[in-house]
Amino acid sequence: MSFNDFIIAVSNRLADEPDYDEVLLPQFEALLNHLTQDTPMSNPRKWSDDDIRYYYDHNPNILLRQLARMTGKSIAKLKQILMG
Numbered sequence: 001m002s003f004n005d006f007i008i009a010v011s012n013r014l015a016d017e018p019d020y021d022e023v024l025l026p027q028f029e030a031l032l033n034h035l036t037q038d039t040p041m042s043n044p045r046k047w048s049d050d051d052i053r054y055y056y057d058h059n060p061n062i063l064l065r066q067l068a069r070m071t072g073k074s075i076a077k078l079k080q081i082l083m084g
Contacts, residue, residue, distance in 0.1 A: 004070070012061050047071040049081045056082055 047055075052071055056062065056078075064075045071078070 008059065008062055008066060011063070011066060047073070049084075052078065052081050 047070075052067070052073070055070075056067060064078050067073075067078055068075050073081075
């Protein structure tokens, strides 16, 4: 399992908890930011539109906010890319 797959799995599991938005999400994002300080996720590589579509198509459980964090693009821009 890659680091990105692990982060996605943990995020999806946490999203099922009733207090996710108020308690767990800020803690998870703080941990994620700490863990990715020295990784490419904190300094996103240049993702082409095709890269984004491919990753999204092959990771059906990914949330747009996760993909936005990984790519450095806004959710609105991701929607435009994925729908276009």
